[in-house]
Amino acid sequence: MIKAITGTKDILPEDISKWYYVENIVRDVFSAYNYDEIRTPVFEETRLFARGIGEATDIVSKEMYTFTDRSDTSVTLKPEMTAAVVRALIEHSLDKKKALNKLFYISPMFRQERPQAGRLRQFHQFGAEALGSHSPMLDAEMIITAYDIISKFGLKHLQVKINSLGVPSSREKYKEILKEYLNPYFGKLSQESQKRFDINILRIFDSKDENDQKIMENAPLLIEFLDDESLEHFEVVKSVLLKAGIPYEIDPKLVRGLDYYTHTTFEVISGSVGSQSALCGGGRYNLLVEQLGGKDTPGIGFAAGIERILLACENEKSLELEDNKLDLYIVDIERANAEKIYNLALYFRRKGLKIEVDYAGRSVKAQMREANRCNARYTIMYGGEELERNETVLKNMETGDQKTFNIDDLDAITKTIVE
RNA sequence: GUGAUCGUAGCUCAGUUGGUUAGAGCGUCUGGUUGUGGCCCAGAAGGUCGUGGGUUCAAAUCCCAUCGUUCACCCCA
Numbered sequence: 001m002i003k004a005i006t007g008t009k010d011i012l013p014e015d016i017s018k019w020y021y022v023e024n025i026v027r028d029v030f031s032a033y034n035y036d037e038i039r040t041p042v043f044e045e046t047r048l049f050a051r052g053i054g055e056a057t058d059i060v061s062k063e064m065y066t067f068t069d070r071s072d073t074s075v076t077l078k079p080e081m082t083a084a085v086v087r088a089l090i091e092h093s094l095d096k097k098k099a100l101n102k103l104f105y106i107s108p109m110f111r112q113e114r115p116q117a118g119r120l121r122q123f124h125q126f127g128a129e130a131l132g133s134h135s136p137m138l139d140a141e142m143i144i145t146a147y148d149i150i151s152k153f154g155l156k157h158l159q160v161k162i163n164s165l166g167v168p169s170s171r172e173k174y175k176e177i178l179k180e181y182l183n184p185y186f187g188k189l190s191q192e193s194q195k196r197f198d199i200n201i202l203r204i205f206d207s208k209d210e211n212d213q214k215i216m217e218n219a220p221l222l223i224e225f226l227d228d229e230s231l232e233h234f235e236v237v238k239s240v241l242l243k244a245g246i247p248y249e250i251d252p253k254l255v256r257g258l259d260y261y262t263h264t265t266f267e268v269i270s271g272s273v274g275s276q277s278a279l280c281g282g283g284r285y286n287l288l289v290e291q292l293g294g295k296d297t298p299g300i301g302f303a304a305g306i307e308r309i310l311l312a313c314e315n316e317k318s319l320e321l322e323d324n325k326l327d328l329y330i331v332d333i334e335r336a337n338a339e340k341i342y343n344l345a346l347y348f349r350r351k352g353l354k355i356e357v358d359y360a361g362r363s364v365k366a367q368m369r370e371a372n373r374c375n376a377r378y379t380i381m382y383g384g385e386e387l388e389r390n391e392t393v394l395k396n397m398e399t400g401d402q403k404t405f406n407i408d409d410l411d412a413i414t415k416t417i418v419e
Numbered sequence: 420g421u422g423a424u425c426g427u428a429g430c431u432c433a434g435u436u437g438g439u440u441a442g443a444g445c446g447u448c449u450g451g452u453u454g455u456g457g458c459c460c461a462g463a464a465g466g467u468c469g470u471g472g473g474u475u476c477a478a479a480u481c482c483c484a485u486c487g488u489u490c491a492c493c494c495c496a
Contacts, residue, residue, distance in 0.1 A: 001469095003487075006487075006488095057494090058493075058494045058495075059494080059495075062420075062493095062494090063494080063495085079495095080495095080496085109496080111494095111495075111496095113420095113493090113494070113495080114420080114421090114491095114492090114493090115488090115489085115490095116489075116490060116491065116492095117489080117490065117491090118496080119494095119495075119496085123496070124496095125496060127496085192492085192493070195493095203494090206494095208492085256495090258495090267496095274490080274491090275490080275491065275492090276494095276495075276496075278495070278496060279496070280496065281495075281496060282496095302496095303496055304496060305495090305496030306496085307496085308496060309496090329456095331454090331455075333454050333455090334454080362448095362449095363449085363450090363454095364454055364455060364456095365449095365450090365454095365455070365456080366448085366449080367455085367456090368455050368456040368457090369456055369457085370456085371455095371456065372456040372457055373456090373457095376456090379455080379456080381454070381455065383454075384454055385454090393455095395455075395456090397456070397457090400455095400456090402455090
C-alpha cells in the first residue's frame with residue numbers, strides 16, 4: 001500500500017468543516033483590519049530563503065525541502081511565508097504603488113523535521129505581513145489582530161508574550177556582555193547550551209535544563225541594553241496593547257530564531273497542545289526588504305499554525321461545529337423510477353438544495369437508513385399508489401410527519417423544505 | 420539528526436508460560452413479510468497478525484533487520 005509521506009496528512013471530508021471554520025474566521029478578521037490576501041507559489045528559488053531567513057538558521061541549514069529541477073535550478077518548497085511575500089512585494093513594486101501594504105495569507109508550508117504533536121512536515125499557516133510603516137501602532141495592531149483571530153476559536157489559557165530585540169547594533173553589543181557573564185559558567189552549562197554559546201547565545205534563555213535556567217536567572221537582559229529609540233518604540237507598543245485589553249506579558253527571554261527580526265517580537269502560547277505550545281509567532285523585520293534587494297522598507301508580520309490551533313481546539317473541545325445536513329433524500333419505493341427520481345433531484349439541486357438519491361437499487365428500508373445517516377431533514381417517498389394518483393409523500397425526518405403533495409406542485413414542496 | 424514508544428479486521432482493542440480453522444465491541448452490508456429511518460434482534464462480509472529474515476516440531480507471541488506510528492529533544496507555527 002502506498003501511504004502518505006511521513007509528516008503529511010490527508011484532510012478527510014469528516015474534518016473539513018473545521019478547516020472551513022478556521023479559514024472563515026481568518027478571512028473575516030483580516031478583512032476587518034483591511035488586509036488583502038496574497039497567494040504565492042509553493043516553491044521558490046532556494047536562494048530567496050537562504051538569504052531571507054538566514055543561512056545559519058536551522059530552517060535553512062537542515063529543514064528545507066530543496067531539490068534541483070530539470071533545468072538545474074535549485075528550488076525549495078516554502079518553509080515560511082515572509083520571504084516569499086517580500087519577494088512578491090519587490091517584484092511587483094507593490095511598495096511603490098502603495099505606501100503601506102497589508103497582506104494576509106493561508107498556505108501550506110514545508111519543513112523536514114521529525115513529526116510530533118503539533119508538528120508536521122507539510123503544515124498550514126495563516127499570517128500577515130504589513131510593509132511600509134515604522135509605526136509602533138502597527139506592531140500593536142499586528143499583535144491585536146493575531147490575538148483577535150485566535151480568541152475567536154474559543155480557546156482558554158492563551159498567553160501573549162512580547163519582547164523587543166532592538167536594533168542589530170545594540171543586540172551585538174549585548175551578546176558580548178552576555179558572553180562575558182556566561183564565560184565563568186561555561187563548563188557548567190548543558191551540552192546543548194555550550195553549542196548555543198557560539199551559534200546563537202540568546203537561545204540559552206530557552207534552555208529546558210534546570211541548571212541552565214538557574215544560571216540564566218541572574219543574566220543581564222537584552223531589554224536593559226536597548227537604545228533609546230527602541231525603548232520608546234516598545235513603550236508605545238505596550239501602551240496600545242494595554243488600552244486594547246490584550247493580556248500580554250513581557251518575556252525578556254523571548255528570542256525568535258529567524259535572523260530577520262528587529263524590535264518587537266511576540267508569541268501567542270497555548271497550554272493545550274503539548275510541547276509545541278506556540279500557536280503563533282511574529283515580529284518586526286525592518287531590514288529584510290533591503291536585504292532581499294528591495295528599497296529600505298520596514299515590515300512586521302506573524303504566522304500561526306493551523307494544525308496547532310485545531311489541536312488546541314480539540315483538546316479543549318472549543319469548536320462548535322454544526323452538523324452537515326442533507327435537505328432531502330428521495331426514496332424510490334418501487335425501485336423502478338430511477339430516471340424520474342434523478343430528474344426530480346436535478347430540479348431541487350438546481351434550486352440550491354442539498355439532495356441525495358439511492359444509486360444501488362436498494363430496499364426502502366436501506367434507503368431510509370441511508371437518509372438517516374446523511375442527516376436528511378426530509379425524504380420524499382416516491383412511487384406506489386400516491387404516484388398513481390399523481391401525488392407524492394414528503395416526510396419530515398425529525399418529527400416523522402408526512403404530508404402529501406401533488407407531484408407537479410414542486411414549488412410547494414420546495415417551500416416546505418426551505419422553511 | 421538524537422532518544423523512547425507502539426505496529427493484530429474500516430475504527431478501538433483482546434489474544435494467557437510460543438501449541439489446532441486469530442477474537443470482541445463499534446462500523447459496513449442483508450434480513451426481522453407485502454412501501455418508511457434513528458432503538459432492538461438475527462445473520463453475513465471483512466485480517467499477507469507492518470515487511471523481510473532467523474530460532475523452533477510449532478511464531479501474532481522469542482531474536483535481528485527494515486519500514487511506519489506516536490511522544491519528547493533540537494528547532495519552530
